[in-house]
Structures are given as C-alpha cells and as structure tokens.
Amino acid sequence: MIELEQARLRLEELGLVQAAEALDAKLESAGRTQSTYLSFLNELLETEILERQRRNVEVRMKLSHLPYRRTLSEFDFTFQPGIDERLIRELAALTFVGRQENVLFLGPPGVGKTHLAVAIAMEAIGQGLPVYFVSLAQLVGDLRKAYEENRLDKRMRVYLRPRILIVDEVGYLPLDPLAANLFFQLVCARYEKSSMILTSNKSFGEWGELMGDAVLATAVLDRLLHHSHVVNIRGNSYRLKEKLKTGIYSAPSAQVGQKYPGASGSN
Structure with missing residues (x-):
C-alpha cells in the first residue's frame, strides 16, 4: 500500500492527475487480465491523454x-432536401480550412x-482548430468601440487569430458607413489567410443595400466569394416545423419563394 501511495503521489507531482486517480482501477484490471507491464503502462497513460484531450x-x-452545441447528426436533412448533404459532410471534413476558403450559408x-x-x-x-463565433451586430459593435478608443488594431487581432471565424446573422440589420468599413477591413485582413463561415438571410444582390454602398459591398463579396462554397437553403423554418405539419401556421409566400442566387457548391 505504501508503494501504491508513493506511485500515486509521483504521478500527481508529474501533473498526471487523471492517471493517479485511475491507478487503483488499472492495477485491478491488469491483475485480472494478467496484462504485461507495458500494456498496463499504455492503458494508464491513455487514460491521462484522453482526459487532457477532453479538457482541451x-x-x-x-x-x-x-451559442450552443449542435452536430451534423442532429441536423434533419430530410426536412431540407434541397441541401447537398454530401457537400456539407465534405465541409465538415475541414479541407476548406487548409485551403483558406470561405463558406456562406444563405436562406430565410x-x-x-x-x-x-x-x-x-x-x-x-x-481537431484542435481555434474557432470564434460572433454575430455581425456584435462584431461591428465591438470594432466600433475599439475604433473610438484608438485600439482597433489590437482588437482586430481577436478576429484574425482563429482559423475559422463564424459571422452569424449577416443582413438582419443594415450597416452604417463606419460599420460597413470595419467589416470590409476584417474581410480584407483574413482574405487568403484563414477561413470564414457566414450566415445570411440576404441574397448577394441585396448586400449593397445592407452595407449602404454598392461598391463596398462588391469589394467585400469579391473577397468572400473568390475561394468559397455557397450553400443555399430554400425551405421552411425548423422552429415552426410542428405547426406547419398541423396547419396551425403557414409560411408567408414571400419567405418561401424568396430567391438566394448562387447555386449550392463551390466557387
């Protein structure tokens, strides 16, 4: 027992806390299965590695x-049959990140x-890649504050650092000239350096109105779409799925029929 406690203490001193906690159970298992010393050691270290990976x-x-945790296994592709499921699964393989490509999800x-x-x-x-999620409203609000406080360069680095920057809800609120310019600066800074994922309820033809400047919108889209995958989702709302089934709610025709130019696929 003294030797066991000494071994546990030494594991803790080395920072192998999970291995120290699992030592008793692994010794008991090794005794039952008559594992070799090497097999026992590998199993003990594997316990530590898995716990560290989980914490990371x-x-x-x-x-x-x-904003929440969702997986592809939870997405109902049968409810949105217009989506190319194979493309989505290819995107989830993350090869687009290595090529510094962008992904744009469009739809109501x-x-x-x-x-x-x-x-x-x-x-x-x-897979160990740094990711950052922010809505467009939060993004430009944060950058505006930094600009006003003369620390824009420092704050901009927060949005340049992650391998994937997700900008959600592009199009829900129009941008004033300063906000549009700050967004343009960010897109330029990440162009061909790291990937962005954007979600928008606006077709590309409406981005000029969104940004209040057609020329600036064209410049933003030129960089976003140069190396990109555009996924259009034309369908009804998941949130109202049950009500649609029962007939309690019917989607407004403008929403169902709205066009989001740019076919699903790669550019």
Missing part, C-alpha cells in the same frame, strides 16, 4: 463563444444555417 476541447469550446430565418455553421465549428474544435 472544453477550453476551446468556451473560447469559441458558440430558421432553416438551419447557424446549426450547420456550429456543427462544422464543433468538428474543427474537436
């Missing part, structure tokens, strides 16, 4: 600011744009 994922999850509210963005982000976090 949790830390990256918190730093990502994801509630069709799953943010869910898909979050699901891809969770795959990236699981």
